[in-house]
Amino acid sequence: MIDVKEQISAVRRTIGTRVLEAGEARVMTISQAYDTDPDDLWDVVTNPARIPRWFLPVSGDLQLGGRYQFEGNAGGTITACDKPRSVSATWEFGDQISWVEVRIIPEGSQTRFELEHVAHVDDEHWAQYGPGAVGLGWEGAFWGMANYLAAPGAEPITPEAAMAWAMSEDGLTFMRLSADAWTEADIAFGTDPATARQQAANSLKAYTGQE
Template identity: 45%
Template sequence: MDIDSQLDAVDRGLTTGTRDGADTFVQTLAQTYPAPIDDVWDALTSAERIPRWFLPVSGDLRLGGRYQLEGNAGGTVESCDAPNSYGVTWEYGGGVTWVTVRLTEVQPGRTRVELQHVAPSADLGAEMWEQFGPSATGIGWDQTLLGLAQHLTTGEVRPDNAQEWLVSDEGIGFMRGSADRWSAAHVAFGAEPEVARTAADTTFAAYTGAAPASMD
């Protein structure tokens, strides 16, 4: 696996916004895949295909339905415009954020997927944001796009030992590269380089067990 090529294939961005009158952080990732839009939509929304590249999912995957990812987030499907976009609440650890996925056919057989994650600024807290920065969620989303890329380009199914890969040299290298790229996005967002670097290093250490930092 060329982990640098995969990491470099993703565009990352940070902005601020508002939702329901509250200030938010908006994290965006986008990647173009060599697959037609209908196939990408099916991979992203089919209960049968999602576990092949992400996690087992249960629930009612339609507008207004509830879903639950095994060992991860659950929520409600708030919008659905097949095969162009869908939006869900992302409920995890007692908090509620929002994820919107948009698909664009950039040319026949090539589809750009944009994932937007919106979180209330007040829920994150200034201290937590400064300590961990965007890598806290960004590393996980980079892993998600990696799984989708492998599935759409090779047809491979997510292996049962995926968690073992994360603690391999290659997996750790992937997380290091992801943290570094989110550090750069953090700087582009307006953070001081040293603050962004320290936050990325703290998050990388938390993901890899190199430091007793809390991700709660």
């Protein structure tokens, strides 16, 4: 597997806001450049046979207007598709609806995978967890993609193996460093440093089952 510190440093993270019809929303953007071409990366993020190799098993109709469901996670509707540049969808989990847009961006000999997650976050939830509530979850997907693209012929990681790794020393270090990285992004966004660190600590506890 790729070194966790190397992975953390390879990812870009930003936080912003956007005004939607329903009000102000938080915008979390995470991206990483990979050693592959745009057509291949597009296939990696849209082909239901390849998605489980780096993220989760997916079912449904992966076409414009179709409904999808990630196993044990969110589902939604594909709302826009501009092959091989971008795809957008609703992100529905429980009674919460947010929006994601994936962008495939050529970058020299590499291709950048950029994911933007836009969410209306109630003040109480944001005050407790900050951006880590969304950011730490996507960190795992980017980690999975980095490992998959580094060794595409390797056997897929089972959910059981992924959970065991998450609770290992390397896995816990990865989550801690991810939380630290989102803390820095939150501070750059303008959040008080002490508040940002406390929110990150709360998110880390939630993701590692310490709550």
